[in-house]
Amino acid sequence: MELYELNLHFLLEGLKAKKFSASEIFQSCKRRIDECEGNIHAFITRTDDKEPQTENADGILAGIPTVLKDNLCTKGIRTTAASKILGNWRPPYDATAWKYLREAGAVLMGKVNMDEFAMGNTCGNSAFGPTYNPNDITRVPGGSSGGSAAAVSAGYVPFALGSDTGGSIRQPASFCGVQGLKPTYGMVSRYGLISYGSSLDQIGPFARTVRDLQIIMSVIAKHDPMDSSCFREKNPDFSHKDKVSIKGKRVALVKEFQDFTLDAPIADAMTRTRKILEDEGAIIVEVSLPVVARYAVACYYALAMSEAHTNLERYDGVRYGYTVTDASGVKEMFERVRSYGFGSEVKSRIIAGTCLTEPSRCDEYYVAATKVRTLIAQEFTRAFGETDFILQPVTPSLPSKIGEVDDDEMKGYETDLYTLPVNLAGLPGLSFFTGYAGNLPVGLQLIGPRWSDPELLNAGLILEAHLGTPKIANGGKN
Template identity: 40%
Template structure:
């Protein structure tokens, strides 16, 4: 192993160590690749490694330091990029055979912004095909394994992005979250995982799944690192008309302000949903006690419409996905079927051959929900339920600054355990309402399950563009719990 242990350092510490000359950015990149060499044969967090890009970026950092320039906030920090984000010089496969050979022809804005402040692009991370899934089992290139237990899933769809941070292969990573695809794998791998407010981060260059739901966000091992990454990637972008011009604040400055005076609401009716494990439920009550001990005003609130979020999402998400994925037609890019009889045959076979089972399921569900005769009953009704969910959150944020729920109803499950599609969908019951409403939420590790030893995540939900308060609450909780999760797999490397 390299002398640098990325698991023992925060992104901020990596950057500061390089600035102080304790090690070079090149050595930070070497540490990332050494850890990948040691562990990724088992974990499979990466679909593609990009050492040429990473070492070129590292050399720029090292030259800037040699020239006496002040280093930017993420200088020399190894980063993983979910493989649905375009970056020139990489393939962008979306975990699909459809895009097996697709070469990025432009840069995703969020990725570009992360690299512009010095981050090192170590590689492209595994994911459920087109971000459809909660386990990475839907990747056409094989699943990612949870660094906490290789027999278990890391969550999904951003499972590779979560696993590479949990295993210390990179300090931070980017994922995308349409119904929980950042927060759920964050919870399952003991990492800090943020879905920003819709529009906070440009979606330009991330392959679209649900255009009214998708948002890019960071993973890290600390709230501070996630806040640093958010500062880098946030802000308006002329290439995404839905990106917000809401000013980007400092997300790191207020992190030490503690929880005193914050109004914290436990979402009681969500906790009582069937299928939520007793220990998960208890962990949220314990978190509420922690906040009370820190001086927060803790109360309870119900979100009665949120229980219908899952049903509304499985209309709206697939409907938007079926429209977005219409672009994969075998004409301009992606897989094309051999010897087509005519254009219709070309479309139909290219798509059937290029897409995996869950992608086909979502496209079919969405197409059905939007088809003549069913539109009002499904899509129209789901859009109205969405309004009710938004109203619930608005009322709750009149009374509270942040809300608490579990991130997931259970800890990481074993491969193949959820073969029925709907059983898998239930894993996102707590995260989905936030995407439908469009506000922000973060998953923070709250402890380990007493029986399985797997991490448990607390979901803290914030109001629109209230990332500063959200992350302040998360930092106070993180400090109070003193939980610094290192998977046994990583611990064994250092012994």
């Protein structure tokens, strides 16, 4: 067995027992990247040309390689959000989540691909070209954090960070066959995360086991004064406990979702998972989320775009990123920079966001959406009075073939129905691996009330004990 194949907690144990060195792990991961990257195309920027020194040799992640989604700022290292508009921007500061990892000793192998500004669910909407699913390189890895999921799945690194605005961690985790957590809004500092929909964005980890997610969360889920939406109480407890139980806990299925069609392997996974939960003593109940089922998609996109277009107003070429130096006026300069710099999906969403917040339409769309969001949050609050967790799919279908895109974007947006309500209500959601359908992994989702992230991961541990952990994807090498 190669070192790159080891999951995070085994690497940590091995390092502690001096079975191998951090340098050997680095070399093994680097070889794996060299071997597969031609097929996968997960990286935007590699930083593994020479072995980086860990910043903290005694840190809990000392010498552990990782990659970051390229919307997380890294001091002095190009950060692009997969957009031409950022050019070769080198941030003068680190995102807090990366700072915490760095201080714990993690070493950076590079910055990975994503949909431009996290807008998309295929990782195909990148100025740097698409990333390929390491389980089947004819298929998409999911998005927007596709590069992070692919890197962990292919064995490049034992864990990675991504961000989730409407499913951008959970969906690619499911498509690539890894575990992914979208934490409660406010659990991980967003400082240094290039904003998409600020009230929906949240940074979270990918790993190949739930236990590994616990380790990462124990490092990154810390208060940060730089983010005014970050929690301020004492740090949550993500420490691993050997004996956890779900006995007597209620796990709900959503009544309104029962009529929706799922790909057979996903429906099978739901049945199997339900059986495991029952065997473990959980009580299966049903909750009703009618507003979520009918309005969440519209509400989500209305808000995400309204916020996004204001978040993207800063890209004007004056202070950083792509620019022109021969414009005859400021308006011309801004127009040329933005028209060249943004991709077409981003442009469409900017125009949509601008449109929704025009005075003539603001009440009808933007303000209405903020009210629908209140109803959705209330619906979840009620539901979590009746249940401890909600079990549901991540997506209705398995990853699609690359290039197979629906002309109607709205239909594509509808497939986010299972993930985006979680962001609207600021809830934590765990995307967990359930097994394979042929060579394609199948994931499901467990959702908890706000701040239940530690309990959610404990439940994930129980499921993982039955469902197993994913194997390293072949990375396009048959």
